[in-house]
Amino acid sequence: MNVIGALKWASSFLDEKGREPNAAEWLLCHILGARRSEMLSSLERVLTEEEEQQFSDYVKKHAEGTPVQYITKTEEFYGRPFTVSPEVLIPRPETEELVLAVLERIQKHFPERDELNVVDIGTGSGIIAITLKLERPDFNVTGVDIAEESIQVARENARILGADVRWMQGDLFQPFLVSRERFDVIVSNPPYIPEADIQTLSSIVKDYEPIRALVGGADGYQFYKKMIDTLPDVLEERGLIAFEVGYDQGITVASLLRETFGDQIETEILTDINGKERIVIGVVD
Template sequence: MNSIEGQLKHATQALINGGSESPSLDATVLLCHVLDKPRSYLLTWPERELSAEQSEQFDALLQQRLEGKPIAYLVGEREFWSLPLDVSPTTLIPRADTERLVELALDKVALLSKQGISGDILDLGTGTGALALALASELPCLSVTGIDLQPEAQQLATRNAQKLNLTNAQFLQGSWYEPLGADAQFSCIVSNPPYIDKQDPHLALGDVRFEPLTALVAEDKGLADLRFIADHARQYLLPNGWLLMEHGFEQGGEVRTILTEFGYQQVSTEKDYGNNDRVTLGCWTSIK
């Protein structure tokens, strides 16, 4: 029972009984974390016995998972854009669908480069630094700035940059554009801001039950922060620069309306990997 194979079978069955959507994967990730070994180790040495301390730690993590606590918070890490990022309960857990925002931003940077336009990138509400660090890893010649209201998030993102040795990313603490100088200019502004309505029943389900409400919920049916970002981005975008924002799967039409009303051009909404509306973007063409 105390072998790797036995512990995995026990934990997987417990997670099945507990209603986990990925019981085998959950058990494997937790045991790899406890043993500090890759998955291949579990497959190669199924008969190896856990120490009493390892068994106790594994049981404690399993119990927390059965209570619904996200795997990423339990192991302290989540991969995003193939980058291992430290996470904590003070920030959102990076999600695969947000990688679509990275792809679109890279496309726009490449387009601007063809037009002879080069400029730095801004990530608002950076959290773990996932967006900023993904872009910094792909664009080493550009500087990427991430901003977050929470000091803990700014510190976590900074540690992630140091861990990944991405020296072209910096992180500031403050409310949206507040930490920037008046003359700051960017070719692209990206954001995955709070966009959930505080009455949304999904807040009582899954991982979001454990994530900080300040990173999830916005006023005006989830649109307040999206509107604020779009309004003030016009002051900080270079001519022909792009604003790209993630939002809820039912908010595409409303966010397109917001960008159009503020004077953005080429406004469109792009879908995520699940074929849901996820990112709305627009080009700021006015000359300041």
């Protein structure tokens, strides 16, 4: 079977199973170790028996529901390839917007500072912590997660991408309440989906991605409330807070920040490319 024949079969098969036909291209590119443009310029190339068998296995696995990223064990974030596994969430484009917003606001609010202490709470695969460190090598960046399995994935990503990030296992800010360490910048993309909404998610999400990284308690605000209550103990007197939030959670999270910091904080709600609330920024001064 040649490349074009394999793609035609796989696209049709996935469409019949209710999956995205374009996944066929992603899977074949991964097997061939080629960019999409390179693959499409070699449509008559005949697959080896091993490539054909692997492609068939991958396509059938995705048809059954396994996300493409868990099959290829990789996903791109901020222009870099990150390793992912069922122990961590698959990176989303919305989180790239969170990272960009943090970098822009650091430049705005700390123009005179080069070295800042930054922490990413609930780091998962480490995409936020690693990207911030690579974009700003002068930052001291820490990534925290309650799951050792996630920390292992983050460590591997940092090793592959050459990011000098400190990794810690712990429940939110708990490690720093003991050490009394404070940070200039606190970033988090916590679990924020209400328990009752989990069943409304597509099977490819709720059946494969880690539930602990999705569910934010009964109302979706469990982790925001816990973190915000503790922020005065871990944020420097002048600091920046950035949360990724659910599409309808921005106003509530911003209000929780103002309840805690009063007149000291200036909050901002940012929308994503689709016009949905996705980011809450708080600047304490």
